[in-house]
Amino acid sequence: xxxxxxxxxxxxxxxxxxxxxxxxxxxxxxxxxxxxxxxxxxxxxxxxxxxxxxxxxxxxxxxxxxxxxxxxxxxxxxxxxxxxxxxxxxxxxxxxxxxxxxxxxxxxxxxxxxxxxxxxxxxxxxxxxxxxxxxxxxxxxxxxxxxxxxxxxxxxxxxxxxxxxxxxxxxxxxxxxxxxxxxxxxxxxxxxxxxxxxxxxxxxxxxxxxxxxxx
Amino acid sequence: xxxxxxxxxxxxxxxxxxxxxxxxxxxxxxxxxxxxxxxxxxxxxxxxxxxxxxxxxxxxxxxxxxxxxxxxxxxxxxxxxxxxxxxxxxxxxxxxxxxxxxxxxxxxxxxxxxxxxxxxxxxxxxxxxxxxxxxxxxxxxxxxxxxxxxxxxxxxxxxxxxxxxxxxxxxxxxxxxxxxxxxxxxxxxxxxxxxxxxxxxxxxxxxxxxxxxxx
DNA sequence: CGCATGGCGTACCGTACGGTACGGTTCAGC
DNA sequence: GCTGAACCGTACCGTACGGTACGCCATGCG
Numbered sequence: 001x002x003x004x005x006x007x008x009x010x011x012x013x014x015x016x017x018x019x020x021x022x023x024x025x026x027x028x029x030x031x032x033x034x035x036x037x038x039x040x041x042x043x044x045x046x047x048x049x050x051x052x053x054x055x056x057x058x059x060x061x062x063x064x065x066x067x068x069x070x071x072x073x074x075x076x077x078x079x080x081x082x083x084x085x086x087x088x089x090x091x092x093x094x095x096x097x098x099x100x101x102x103x104x105x106x107x108x109x110x111x112x113x114x115x116x117x118x119x120x121x122x123x124x125x126x127x128x129x130x131x132x133x134x135x136x137x138x139x140x141x142x143x144x145x146x147x148x149x150x151x152x153x154x155x156x157x158x159x160x161x162x163x164x165x166x167x168x169x170x171x172x173x174x175x176x177x178x179x180x181x182x183x184x185x186x187x188x189x190x191x192x193x194x195x196x197x198x199x200x201x202x203x204x205x206x207x208x209x210x211x212x213x214x215x
Numbered sequence: 216x217x218x219x220x221x222x223x224x225x226x227x228x229x230x231x232x233x234x235x236x237x238x239x240x241x242x243x244x245x246x247x248x249x250x251x252x253x254x255x256x257x258x259x260x261x262x263x264x265x266x267x268x269x270x271x272x273x274x275x276x277x278x279x280x281x282x283x284x285x286x287x288x289x290x291x292x293x294x295x296x297x298x299x300x301x302x303x304x305x306x307x308x309x310x311x312x313x314x315x316x317x318x319x320x321x322x323x324x325x326x327x328x329x330x331x332x333x334x335x336x337x338x339x340x341x342x343x344x345x346x347x348x349x350x351x352x353x354x355x356x357x358x359x360x361x362x363x364x365x366x367x368x369x370x371x372x373x374x375x376x377x378x379x380x381x382x383x384x385x386x387x388x389x390x391x392x393x394x395x396x397x398x399x400x401x402x403x404x405x406x407x408x409x410x411x412x413x414x415x416x417x418x419x420x421x422x423x424x425x426x427x428x429x430x
Numbered sequence: 431c432g433c434a435t436g437g438c439g440t441a442c443c444g445t446a447c448g449g450t451a452c453g454g455t456t457c458a459g460c
Numbered sequence: 461g462c463t464g465a466a467c468c469g470t471a472c473c474g475t476a477c478g479g480t481a482c483g484c485c486a487t488g489c490g
Contacts, residue, residue, distance in 0.1 A: 030335070031335050031336070032334060036479080037476095045438070046437065047440095047478090047480090048437080048438085048480075051478095056478080056479080057477095057479090111391070111395070112333065113334070115394045116334060120245070120247050121245060121246070123396035123398065126395035126396035127395075130392060134388045134391060161415070164387040165387070165419065167387055168382075168385070168386060168387035169383050170383070171383060173379060173382045173383070173386070176349060179330045179394075180329055180330060180338075181341040204380065208423065250446085251447075251448065251449080252446095260467075261469060261470085262449080262469090262470095264466085267466095267467090272447095272449090
């Protein structure tokens with residue numbers, strides 16, 4: 001059975017969540033160190049229990065990624081009182097959340113795990129990460145953009161294209177470099193520039209799609 | 216010994232290159248299917264030879280990635296006769312090369328492999344891919360951008376920032392979605408839009424950094 | 431108290447794969 | 461033709477790890 005994309009709080013018992021936390025910790029500590037034995041030892045449970053609860057190694061991995069990914073929450077924007085100021089602040093909020101998420105160790109680990117998984121022609125993890133990463137951003141951002149267009153605060157023909165420009169302006173080459181382990185991009189190094197980068201990205205996006213932009 | 220970042224044509228004998236081709240093919244066919252036995256069989260050589268030539272599995276992997284990555288060539292732009300037209304065409308050329316490279320199966324495979332490798336606290340493959348991917352683009356693009364600024368065709372304070380904006384506008388969320396195995400992004404699907412995307416990205420970049428842009 | 435259930439810890443099995451050893455073959459140089 | 465180096469094919473070893481089996485303990489229930 002294909003696991004559902006969305007999971008709720010009660011999908012896992014507290015004990016199971018403790019196991020998933022242990023698994024995630026191991027994953028973050030050293031990527032491929034997620035052996036069933038290691039998880040069992042870390043979580044002080046037996047391997048037999050792991051197999052009973054999660055089926056097999058892939059099931060455990062999927063549950064871990066799914067459970068963690070579901071924790072990522074997007075800001076909710078009030079679409080009814082859109083002004084230039086509110087729009088800018090909302091965009092900056094989105095950009096900041098996106099950037100801080102992306103540069104976090106957990107996100108890097110999850111993306112690496114899912115990409116490794118996808119390299120084995122299994123895209124389940126990839127879909128989960130996609131659904132809770134880029135696509136979640138897209139789902140939440142598009143309505144804002146369209147509301148802003150209706151309020152004459154933005155100009156574009158395709159909200160899809162506008163979203164993608166925003167994504168690109170915010171993320172640039174940071175994510176791929178972090179995923180590849182670029183030594184020049186330390187966590188703190190990037191973190192320190194988040195505020196400035198967010199502002200630049202938002203300014204650029206508004207310059208491209210704001211009401212005064214050349215179409 | 217750390218392998219050199221740059222390799223030349225003669226680094227590998229033809230027979231060795233045949234082996235590397237086999238290895239690359241196996242990688243592309245099914246990501247992690249790169250077992251020493253499989254490579255030996257595919258290349259009709261003995262495992263002993265593999266170990267003699269490449270040391271161990273990691274050495275073979277590194278040689279393969281390095282050898283393939285070195286094949287990627289960037290366009291060379293004549294910096295002396297920069298006009299608006301030449302600049303735009305150069306940027307479009309860069310964008311097209313970048314996009315078509317990124318969406319290619321070989322690139323996806325190499326990036327996935329390097330990311331998987333980086334997840335194991337070994338960043339050698341990541342560095343090679345970085346050096347021949349994003350950083351190569353940066354090295355080649357920056358001089359152009361600076362020459363264009365000197366010729367008053369572009370305006371920016373930091374060429375680093377300008378480069379990153381360009382990268383973001385071109386790549387957007389395409390690479391991460393392909394790496395994660397997004398089913399909605401088929402190869403042909405993206406390929407068909409390369410021309411349009413390249414044009415949009417270049418237009419947007421010039422809108423942001425062209426002489427008429429608001430600083 | 432007796433018993434069943436759930437879960438812990440550990441020992442165990444099978445397999446896949448990295449790495450090595452070795453006999454047989456081709457081929458260059460003499 | 462002789463010799464040695466390079467290389468092929470294959471058999472083999474050791475280990476790591478996914479998955480299973482089993483003994484033991486704790487808790488809840490009649």
